[in-house]
Amino acid sequence: MKRFAALIDRLIYTRSRNTKLALIVDYLRHTPDPDRGWAIAALTESLDFPAVKAGTVRTLLATRVDEELFRLSRHFVGDTAETAALLWPDAPGKKEDLTVSAAVDALSAASRSDAPAIVASLLDRLDADGRYALLKLALGGMRVGVSARLAKQAFAQAFDVPVDDVEELWHAIPPPYAPLFAWGEGRAERPDLADVAFFRPFMLAHPLEEESVDLADYAAEWKWDGIRVQIVRGGRGGGGETRIYSRGGEEISGAFPELVAAFDQDAVIDGELLVRGEVQGGEAASFNALQQRLGRKVVSKKMLADYPAFVRVYDLLAVDGEDLRGLPWTERRRQLEAFVPRLADSHFDLSQVIDASDFDDLAERRAGARDAAIEGVMLKRRDAPYVAGRRAGLWYKWKRDPLTADCVMMYAQRGNGRRASFYSDYTFGCWSDGGELLPVGKAYSGFTDEELKWLDKFVRDNTLNRFGPVREVEKSLVLEVAFDSIHASKRHKSGLAMRFPRISRIRRDKPAEEADRIAALQAMVT
Amino acid sequence: MAKARHWLEPHPGGLYVKPADLWIDPSRPVARAAVTHGHADHARSGHGAVFATPETLAIMALRYGVDVEVSHNQAFEYGDGFERGGVRFSFHPAGHVLGSAQILMEYQGERIVVTGDYKRRADPTCAPFEVVPCDIFITEATFGLPVFRHPPTEGEIAKLIGAVRAEPDRSVLVGAYALGKAQRVIAELRGAGWGAPIYIHGALEKMCELYVMHGVDLGELRLVSETDKAAMAGQIVLAPPSALNDRWSRRLPDPVTAMASGWMRVRQRARQRMVELPLVISDHADWDELTTTIVEVNPKESWITHGSEDGLLRWCELTQRKARALHLVGRDLEEEA
Numbered sequence: 001m002k003r004f005a006a007l008i009d010r011l012i013y014t015r016s017r018n019t020k021l022a023l024i025v026d027y028l029r030h031t032p033d034p035d036r037g038w039a040i041a042a043l044t045e046s047l048d049f050p051a052v053k054a055g056t057v058r059t060l061l062a063t064r065v066d067e068e069l070f071r072l073s074r075h076f077v078g079d080t081a082e083t084a085a086l087l088w089p090d091a092p093g094k095k096e097d098l099t100v101s102a103a104v105d106a107l108s109a110a111s112r113s114d115a116p117a118i119v120a121s122l123l124d125r126l127d128a129d130g131r132y133a134l135l136k137l138a139l140g141g142m143r144v145g146v147s148a149r150l151a152k153q154a155f156a157q158a159f160d161v162p163v164d165d166v167e168e169l170w171h172a173i174p175p176p177y178a179p180l181f182a183w184g185e186g187r188a189e190r191p192d193l194a195d196v197a198f199f200r201p202f203m204l205a206h207p208l209e210e211e212s213v214d215l216a217d218y219a220a221e222w223k224w225d226g227i228r229v230q231i232v233r234g235g236r237g238g239g240g241e242t243r244i245y246s247r248g249g250e251e252i253s254g255a256f257p258e259l260v261a262a263f264d265q266d267a268v269i270d271g272e273l274l275v276r277g278e279v280q281g282g283e284a285a286s287f288n289a290l291q292q293r294l295g296r297k298v299v300s301k302k303m304l305a306d307y308p309a310f311v312r313v314y315d316l317l318a319v320d321g322e323d324l325r326g327l328p329w330t331e332r333r334r335q336l337e338a339f340v341p342r343l344a345d346s347h348f349d350l351s352q353v354i355d356a357s358d359f360d361d362l363a364e365r366r367a368g369a370r371d372a373a374i375e376g377v378m379l380k381r382r383d384a385p386y387v388a389g390r391r392a393g394l395w396y397k398w399k400r401d402p403l404t405a406d407c408v409m410m411y412a413q414r415g416n417g418r419r420a421s422f423y424s425d426y427t428f429g430c431w432s433d434g435g436e437l438l439p440v441g442k443a444y445s446g447f448t449d450e451e452l453k454w455l456d457k458f459v460r461d462n463t464l465n466r467f468g469p470v471r472e473v474e475k476s477l478v479l480e481v482a483f484d485s486i487h488a489s490k491r492h493k494s495g496l497a498m499r500f501p502r503i504s505r506i507r508r509d510k511p512a513e514e515a516d517r518i519a520a521l522q523a524m525v526t
Numbered sequence: 527m528a529k530a531r532h533w534l535e536p537h538p539g540g541l542y543v544k545p546a547d548l549w550i551d552p553s554r555p556v557a558r559a560a561v562t563h564g565h566a567d568h569a570r571s572g573h574g575a576v577f578a579t580p581e582t583l584a585i586m587a588l589r590y591g592v593d594v595e596v597s598h599n600q601a602f603e604y605g606d607g608f609e610r611g612g613v614r615f616s617f618h619p620a621g622h623v624l625g626s627a628q629i630l631m632e633y634q635g636e637r638i639v640v641t642g643d644y645k646r647r648a649d650p651t652c653a654p655f656e657v658v659p660c661d662i663f664i665t666e667a668t669f670g671l672p673v674f675r676h677p678p679t680e681g682e683i684a685k686l687i688g689a690v691r692a693e694p695d696r697s698v699l700v701g702a703y704a705l706g707k708a709q710r711v712i713a714e715l716r717g718a719g720w721g722a723p724i725y726i727h728g729a730l731e732k733m734c735e736l737y738v739m740h741g742v743d744l745g746e747l748r749l750v751s752e753t754d755k756a757a758m759a760g761q762i763v764l765a766p767p768s769a770l771n772d773r774w775s776r777r778l779p780d781p782v783t784a785m786a787s788g789w790m791r792v793r794q795r796a797r798q799r800m801v802e803l804p805l806v807i808s809d810h811a812d813w814d815e816l817t818t819t820i821v822e823v824n825p826k827e828s829w830i831t832h833g834s835e836d837g838l839l840r841w842c843e844l845t846q847r848k849a850r851a852l853h854l855v856g857r858d859l860e861e862e863a
Contacts, residue, residue, distance in 0.1 A: 009793075012793055012797065013796065013797065013801060013802045013803065013804065014802060015800075015802070065672065066840065066844055068840050069671070069672055069837060069840055069841070072671055072834070072836055072837050072840065073671050073672060073673045073837070076671055076673065076792075076834070077673055077792050077794070078794055079793075079794060082792065082793055082794070083673060086672075086673035086674075086675070086791070086792075087672055087673055128675070132793075414771060414800075416800065420771045420775075420783070420800055421771050421772060421773055421775050421776055460773075469800075
């Protein structure tokens with residue numbers, strides 16, 4: 001547990017992604033099985049011990065620490081696991097190091113009734129940092145900024161294996177991933193996945209930078225503003241389970257039970273998960289509506305009824321036990337069109353190919369597209385196989401031109417890591433009818449390093465107030481902000497929320513009074 | 527015996543000793559002030575006469591430009607004191623920073639000790655805390671919650687040295703309060719065998735010189751402003767906490783941000799400060815030191831101030847000790863603890 005606790009501590013304080021990666025690589029290389037497997041599962045929130053909950057820990061603490069002192073401490077620290085780790089009295093005597101796997105075994109074996117005693121005996125064997133690691137492992141909520149994607153990259157780097165292979169194998173093998181490590185270290189063959197609903201790494205697109213492409217070589221489809229998903233029904237003969245994966249390879253089946261139930265074919269599809277919106281007359285609703293469904297572990301009936309999800313399918317990676325990824329897009333598309341009718345049309349439809357006569361025609365249609373759920377156009381090379389990652393010249397995304405608004409900088413906050421000494425995150429606003437400046441968004445990108453230096457100096461020279469890391473500035477600088485779309489939002493006083501806002505230009509020439517009004521932004525709402 | 531409540535009045539702006547017409551650590555200028563130590567929240571400028579240890583007066587002179595020779599200030603060594611209005615005042619080591627003192631007051635058979643800020647663990651830059659028996663013990667409670675248990679200092683210093691050695695291309699920038707913490711971290715590093723020059727922010731220079739003049743060995747110190755960026759790779763740099771993420775830090779080679787403070791015990795606190803290397807090194811007593819000290823002093827009554835009064839009050843209640851909270855204002859412990 002010492003090594004694991006030290007790893008967590010380093011990850012908590014490290015903001016750089018590369019340093020996090022290096023820390024995990026080092027840990028995976030130098031920690032034995034099965035500890036490293038359990039550790040990585042804990043970091044990516046893949047463990048669950050149903051008998052051990054925050055309430056268990058609170059009840060347990062009450063047996064060792066005065067309740068009032070616990071309450072005061074919890075209030076100050078703000079986190080139950082950390083408070084408990086710090087408050088738990090050090091047990092006398094020398095401590096043998098408890099292994100991560102011994103802790104996992106004990107926690108897995110716990111029932112509701114003996115969980116407090118089991119957790120207590122584990123805590124007694126650890127110091128404060130070890131107790132923190134144990135409680136985070138048991139309760140989840142690690143919050144160390146390690147995504148499944150990062151963990152897989154670390155694994156690939158640690159054992160010098162292709163990350164695409166790791167992506168495929170990862171979800172097919174449960175923690176502590178022993179066959180995966182055996183394969184990584186060259187001690188065993190690549191595990192056989194015939195029986196599982198495993199994740200295939202997504203094929204991704206580059207932004208279109210060419211002036212135009214020949215539509216004889218590329219097929220065009222709408223780019224839908226939902227979330228990219230892969231639905232897999234695995235196992236020999238299609239008798240296995242159905243899983244839904246997000247772009248990063250995280251499993252999100254739990255949030256969309258109706259799709260899991262409806263997908264009853266032995267196949268692997270790639271598509272866009274959307275929510276059917278009433279305002280669109282049953283058509284795909286904006287991303288805003290979809291957000292209501294994301295990140296939920298349990299979905300209420302009301303959620304299912306109010307925000308019904310469906311998938312617009314655009315690729316077929318496998319069907320009836322056959323892997324189609326090596327085939328050109330044209331052939332996969334032919335099979336896809338034949339396949340989609342096998343799925344329930346209530347939850348699945350086919351992404352249509354845009355029937356444009358030439359590139360100019362396509363450009364015109366793209367400019368004219370007003371559907372809230374359309375983000376732009378996808379261009380896919382007709383003769384390309386389905387390959388993992390971003391490959392030059394195969395797939396392009398050609399987003400709709402962004403919307404822009406002239407806003408006034410209101411607040412600035414320091415950035416992270418390399419930008420820690422710069423005010424690099426800006427909150428900006430537009431004018432209400434009453435002449436008040438109301439915040440409409442926050443952006444921390446879009447500017448060059450030179451511009452950042454200038455903006456940083458502007459913030460420091462024009463500070464009105466300081467609130468911790470935030471500075472309120474003189475409302476005098478106009479920023480042209482670009483954004484993909486804008487939605488109604490109850491979270492902000494302006495009633496608006498921008499999607500992907502970024503600074504497109506610094507308008508030193510424009511007086512603040514001439515910045516846009518809220519009403520102008522409302523007119524852009526989709 | 528006199529009743530303390532009649533001769534010592536707690537006001538939000540300090541403690542007023544009525545028979546002596548004198549304030550202890552007042553937050554506003556007064557005619558006569560007894561000062562426990564040199565931190566700005568205890569030692570303000572503008573008093574008519576200050577009674578304190580010679581080191582505290584020297585620190586105040588450095589900070590406020592008071593000419594000690596011609597002022598009405600009076601210096602007292604540890605153990606010494608003075609009498610005024612029937613009250614006998616004396617100064618006793620508090621172990622907090624150079625010159626820090628507890629003030630003992632004796633009046634008509636009653637003894638009151640004001641700790642100012644204090645700690646119990648060893649500090650190479652100042653005299654260790656002395657237990658002074660008394661009837662009323664007025665204690666600080668910066669870390670008056672049981673979550674605050676400072677680990678051994680050697681371990682934290684080893685962590686710092688380990689971080690410098692792990693990344694020889696970067697400097698490690700330690701945020702440390704300019705009076706006390708900075709000099710202690712330097713002295714602890716020297717004690718751990720760190721012989722290389724230590725680089726400091728200009729704001730630390732004069733206070734370090736003062737410590738050296740008072741016999742604290744800090745080894746070779748160099749100013750960041752007079753050093754090439756590249757020369758500070760693999761080196762330790764000290765600066766006041768406010769400079770950590772300031773533009774000033776851009777003159778260092780890709781610094782690892784560290785911070786030496788008791789607050790670093792709580793991870794979320796350290797994260798809020800954007801600290802990469804938290805060092806739990808404090809000049810204040812932790813929970814165990816606070817409670818042990820009350821047990822050792824064993825006063826009839828404890829008055830608790832400066833920090834988490836509620837936690838320590840609750841402990842007194844649980845251990846059946848008489849206690850009350852004083853609410854003194856103007857304390858800025860975030861930076862200094």
